[in-house]
Amino acid sequence: MKAIRIHEPGDISVMHYEDIDIPQPGVGQVRVRLRAAGVNHRDIWVRRGNFGAFPDPVIPGSDGAGEVDAIGAGVTRWSVGQKVVINPGLSCGACPACLKGDHPACRQFRIFDGTYAEYTVVPEENLVAMPGGLTFAEAASVGIPYVTAEDFLIRANALPGQSLLLWGATGGLGLATLQLAKLRGLRVVAVTRSQSRSEKLRQYGADEVLIYTSGDDLSDAVMSLTHGRGLDIVVDSVGRESFVQSLSSIARGGVLVTVGSTTGGQISFDLGRLFRHRVTLLGAFMGSASILPRIMPLFSRGVLVPVIDNSFPLEQADQAHDQMENHGVFGKLILTM
Ligand SMILES: [Zn+2]
Known part of the structure; x- marks a missing residue:
């Protein structure tokens, strides 16, 4: 073979x-x-x-x-x-x-x-x-992206009406997270580096799209979008370049899901921000074997695409x-x- x-x-x-x-x-x-x-x-x-x-x-x-x-x-x-x-x-x-x-x-x-x-x-x-x-x-x-996303949305206790910030929205994991979060009734703020992908992200359900350029502080845009409150869940697969901005973008009591480190895994950040704002840091890696058999039929019914x-x-x-x-x-x- x-x-x-x-x-x-x-x-x-x-x-x-x-x-x-x-x-x-x-x-x-x-x-x-x-x-x-x-x-x-x-x-x-x-x-x-x-x-x-x-x-x-x-x-x-x-x-x-x-x-x-x-x-x-x-x-x-x-x-x-x-x-x-x-x-x-x-x-x-x-x-x-x-x-x-x-x-x-x-x-x-x-x-x-x-x-x-x-x-x-x-x-x-x-x-x-x-x-x-x-x-x-x-x-x-379907496999790894959907199993991973569904597992961390369950563990983050994502609820209808909550808001979610999604780094790397156009990748396989990003689009899986976007669709599964919308299915759960969340408001999704998608992040992309490319203006040209903004409209397509909206077609797949993104409520807002933020265009990110290296060197910008995305948390400024998040805070102006949410009137200073921040978002309930932040999904970060970028790592070194994004982590501190992610932490600054979370609402009090929110969950920071770290699910990858494509720009590097060594970081330093202010622990005070983590505990004063009562943020939960949630590491995500793959998911339960029960997820794939449960969600596969949703693709043939057009619920997931x-x-x-x-x-x-x-x-x-x-x-x-x-x-x-x-x-x-x-x-x-x-x-x-
Ligand atoms: Zn075992």
Whole structure:
């Protein structure tokens, strides 16, 4: 089969399109003939080696959709030919966190890698039936962004009528957060660096759009928009460049969700602002395994809308990474195979 493999960390030149053996499903495992893979920021961090050394070649990619191609011994829930989506969180399934449904708190939790390939093998519990009315590309676009966003909105106790500030609104996670927050009845203030994307963000439900230029203080704009009150929830995936502005943009008693650090993770900030304003700092990373099967049907009913910016054939995965790193996106980048 064809797959993208990375043998050592680096820039996009380390992504090699190779011929390798088709994997065999073991006990309790299912082999999926992938038709589409969703590209996530995580894939870039895997490629750069941010998650550690490379003892073996890595096939990146966590989100994917395709058809069941073969089943291993003991598999009861799936049969060959069924259309499926990969639910990419792996955990022990038996510890208190798993039993509670808080899978990312499992000490064995990790995110699946291996969808930049024609075939992959996953535990049968990591598959979700693909609802009708969706293309493979659309189904592959959902996974990590929607699971992550839905999980932190639940943990932040997001309520109808509350307000939410959304950094990085045009990315996959941003548009997932926007749609799920609107579904919950929140007022969303979206942040983008590009004036040209402002109207599209409104089409997907943004109530207000703030155009951010590096060096500006966004909290000034937030405070004038909210008559000095601030917003109930701030979702920050930007990190070093935005964190202090995020903290200054929160209403008293609000929640600061930190869900990434694309501009760096080392910061300093005034703890006084945190405790005097009774702000909750909430770290977000993936979500419960129960979320994807619950929300997938909302896409076939049109309640949620997959937003795809661009599709690339698998062999051009490096070009997809180049676009995500250097040219910006409005929605998801997809690989097809
Ligand atoms: Zn566990």
